[in-house]
Amino acid sequence: MWRLLVIWVILSAVGVFAVLQLRYPPYDQSLQGQDQARTLALLTALATPVFLGVVIMILYSAVYFRRKTRDLVDGPPMLGHTPVQIAWVAISSILVLFLAVFGIATLSSENVAQLVGATGRTIGGGQTGGATSGEENKEIHVQVIAQQWYFTYRYADYGGVETTHLYLPLNHPIELHVTSLDIVHSFWAYELGVKADANPGVDNIFHVTPQKTGSFQVRCSELCGLWHGHMSDSAGQVVNQTDFDTWIAQQQKDFETIAKVVPSYAPYYFPLPLTKGS
Amino acid sequence: MLRRVSFVGAGVVVVVIALVAFVGLFMLRQPGALEGTTTKLHLETVAAVGQALEWPRPNDPHADWVGYLPTTTWTVPANSTIQVQIDQEDGASGLRNPFWGKVFGTEGGNMHVTFFDDKGNPQESDMTSIDPTQAAHTFAIPDLGVFVPLLAVNPNAPANSTNVITFSFKTKGPGRYRWQCFVPCGAKTIFGNGGPMQTIGYMGGTVIVV
Numbered sequence: 001m002w003r004l005l006v007i008w009v010i011l012s013a014v015g016v017f018a019v020l021q022l023r024y025p026p027y028d029q030s031l032q033g034q035d036q037a038r039t040l041a042l043l044t045a046l047a048t049p050v051f052l053g054v055v056i057m058i059l060y061s062a063v064y065f066r067r068k069t070r071d072l073v074d075g076p077p078m079l080g081h082t083p084v085q086i087a088w089v090a091i092s093s094i095l096v097l098f099l100a101v102f103g104i105a106t107l108s109s110e111n112v113a114q115l116v117g118a119t120g121r122t123i124g125g126g127q128t129g130g131a132t133s134g135e136e137n138k139e140i141h142v143q144v145i146a147q148q149w150y151f152t153y154r155y156a157d158y159g160g161v162e163t164t165h166l167y168l169p170l171n172h173p174i175e176l177h178v179t180s181l182d183i184v185h186s187f188w189a190y191e192l193g194v195k196a197d198a199n200p201g202v203d204n205i206f207h208v209t210p211q212k213t214g215s216f217q218v219r220c221s222e223l224c225g226l227w228h229g230h231m232s233d234s235a236g237q238v239v240n241q242t243d244f245d246t247w248i249a250q251q252q253k254d255f256e257t258i259a260k261v262v263p264s265y266a267p268y269y270f271p272l273p274l275t276k277g278s
Numbered sequence: 279m280l281r282r283v284s285f286v287g288a289g290v291v292v293v294v295i296a297l298v299a300f301v302g303l304f305m306l307r308q309p310g311a312l313e314g315t316t317t318k319l320h321l322e323t324v325a326a327v328g329q330a331l332e333w334p335r336p337n338d339p340h341a342d343w344v345g346y347l348p349t350t351t352w353t354v355p356a357n358s359t360i361q362v363q364i365d366q367e368d369g370a371s372g373l374r375n376p377f378w379g380k381v382f383g384t385e386g387g388n389m390h391v392t393f394f395d396d397k398g399n400p401q402e403s404d405m406t407s408i409d410p411t412q413a414a415h416t417f418a419i420p421d422l423g424v425f426v427p428l429l430a431v432n433p434n435a436p437a438n439s440t441n442v443i444t445f446s447f448k449t450k451g452p453g454r455y456r457w458q459c460f461v462p463c464g465a466k467t468i469f470g471n472g473g474p475m476q477t478i479g480y481m482g483g484t485v486i487v488v
Contacts, residue, residue, distance in 0.1 A: 152375065152377055226458075230421070257380055258376070
């Protein structure tokens with residue numbers, strides 16, 4: 001018994017140390033993603049001793065309690081072990097209660113509240129003028145428009161310019177307004193830790209603050225028809241403010257040729273006519 | 279025991295051979311012989327594939343469906359220029375997202391269009407965008423960044439008139455790239471997004487870059 005316990009403690013210590021060395025998705029490109037990665041790391045670390053305990057017990061039993069002869073006979077009767085049962089129930093209860101408290105605390109944290117827009121911020125729409133590097137705390141409003149089978153993006157604070165890729169400035173709070181032009185899609189910016197339903201006629205609001213430059217993937221996570229599997233884009237970028245200003249200026253220039261026929265920015269992007277193909 | 283070891287040994291040998299073959303073939307793969315060349319792609323878009331002017335499919339199981347002809351699977355060389363001519367015979371359905379009225383990803387950022395004006399006279403022009411309500415279809419290969427709106431035939435044009443849209447774009451490395459139409463042009467389906475919009479061989483297909 002003690003031998004088993006020592007083996008379990010040693011392997012658990014090694015296992016927890018090992019799993020804490022791993023990087024967990026969705027990594028740390030945004031504050032919200034970092035929270036999710038930390039939670040995943042904690043859950044994995046707590047699950048490791050439980051997993052190892054089960055595996056060690058199975059292996060130990062297979063080796064020490066294996067059938068000694070080739071005769072088919074019943075094993076010795078199991079009469080129970082009160083201390084083990086108490087420990088088992090107590091440890092499980094502590095783990096579950098701890099995770100419940102941790103989960104509630106995480107859901108109440110500022111980052112998660114920001115992600116789901118529960119901080120009482122005004123839901124924007126139609127703003128013009130543009131956030132600049134001098135207005136670091138002002139949220140940039142970006143509308144995510146899903147349709148079969150591509151995402152486009154409108155920057156409300158930059159004259160409603162629409163783009164084919166999502167670029168976000170570093171360390172700048174972003175308010176995403178996710179909607180759809182046709183059927184139900186789901187906007188999943190993987191490394192940013194954002195996954196939001198895109199429903200036609202609905203303005204689904206999420207908040208994210210990128211904290212690391214680099215590319216990220218955008219994909220649809222709601223089965224949406226023939227090319228659902230191809231509804232993705234790996235050209236999303238988090239860039240510094242200067243690069244973002246340069247990029248958005250170029251987008252605004254390119255947009256001029258079509259701007260006059262694209263409707264003004266609005267939280268609900270559902271252009272007429274509603275029905276086609278008739 | 280010996281038999282079991284033999285099986286395991288044989289399995290390991292097979293896996294090793296497969297790995298070596300895979301790596302060897304991957305490393306020996308040569309670039310496409312046609313890389314850097316120019317390839318022409320001639321297509322036709324029509325409201326009913328059974329009644330197309332150039333490549334009609336009267337025996338098609340969905341002869342009344344809209345479609346690209348003569349095929350929706352195109353093989354083109356990698357890292358090359360593709361010159362596209364689309365003979366567009368269809369009327370306007372209009373874009374769901376007006377943004378796609380702009381030309382993206384072509385050489386020069388534009389397209390050349392021969393069309394008919396409101397008096398039915400033939401015209402031609404280089405365009406960087408069209409009126410989104412006058413779009414019949416789009417030619418879009420999203421992963422190559424190519425989005426080209428196709429101007430509808432003017433209702434005042436003579437019977438059996440065709441708009442001819444030409445443009446060029448460059449391919450990237452080998453791979454399979456989906457293409458699609460962004461105009462919800464599936465007649466008699468919900469929001470125009472059913473039927474031919476959801477079926478390869480009509481308003482969607484694959485560009486195979488080799």
